Amino acid sequence: MRYDDFRRSGDIEDRRDDGGGGGGGFGLPIGGGGGLGIGTIIVLGLIGWAVGIDPRVLIGGAEILSGGGSQSPSTQSDRRTSSARSGVPTDEMGSMISGILGEIDDRWTEIFQASGQTYHGPRIVLFRNATNGGRCGMAQSAMGPFYCPPDQQIFLDTGFFREVETRFHGCQGSACKFTAAYIIAHEAGHHIQNLLGILPKVTRLQQQAGSKAESNALQVKVELQADCLSGVWVNREEKKRPGFIEAGDIDGALRTASAIGDDTLQRQSTGRVVPDSFTHGSAEQRKRWFMTGYQQGTLKACNTFEASNL
DSSP: OOOTTSOOOSOEEEOTTSSOSTTOSSOOOSSSSSSOOHHHHHHHHHHHHHHTOOHHHHHHHHHHHHTOOOSOHHHHHHOOOTTOEESOOSSHHHHHHHHHHHHHHHHHHHHHHHTTOOOOOOEEEEESSEEEOGGGOEEEGGGOSEEETTTTEEEEETHHHHHHHHTSOOOOTTHHHHHHHHHHHHHHHHHHHHHTTHHHHHHHHHHHOSSHHHHHHHHHHHHHHHHHHHHHHHHHHHHHSTTOSOTTHHHHHHHHHHHTSHHHHHHHHHSSOOGGGOSSOOHHHHHHHHHHHHHHOSSGGGOGGGOSOO
């Protein structure tokens, strides 16, 4: 992915130096001596994500068994320092993320304006290991990137991208840059759903659902729509900046979508697949809806809630 000419967004809060890295901040030792390693934390988070269990429940239980977890959540949440910075980060990873967000905002501003609407983009909070997630509680790397609707913020531990590449083999080499763009555009897709009133409506329907399976099915539609909206951004960006996608980028995004499909994660973690517990969709569904958005490039194409076949 070529991103040198991307417009850099200043809607970034960089907390990566707030004590979360290097064994501090999170209160979980890396490696031996008790506690959980970061790889274990992320695996537990993805297992919970795949089977519809709050990752914090799995992590908390594992901490108890391993003798870790010496800090209380409130202590962790309050652990902020004045080193947090706002604006365009100066490191390569931060600059790339800032550029991706800038282009996402510009393309969706154009799409909203075409229908007479106003678009206000999300803010990205970069962190390491754990940070205060505002009205969405504690943000932990094990939860993966996530969007907090009340605060309109995307929380992102950039270590997640390395895990996708090295642990889950979701991308290789330079294609991992485009994979990062796909993931960020997916989270921005949740922001768009929030602006359009889709997320509040789904939340109400989930509260009225008669079973966990019914609630999960609604969540799958939300996630697949976000995948589709990610593809819409790629479509519009490619028209605006021909050549920004390089050979292997789309295949890398599809490989990532497959690697983090619910069925893939369940099969790897438990050896069996339980469709009723899906919360993000199967590998095939995630790939198909991303490609639907990429090929058609319209909001209308992403209506997963009226699709006869997900």
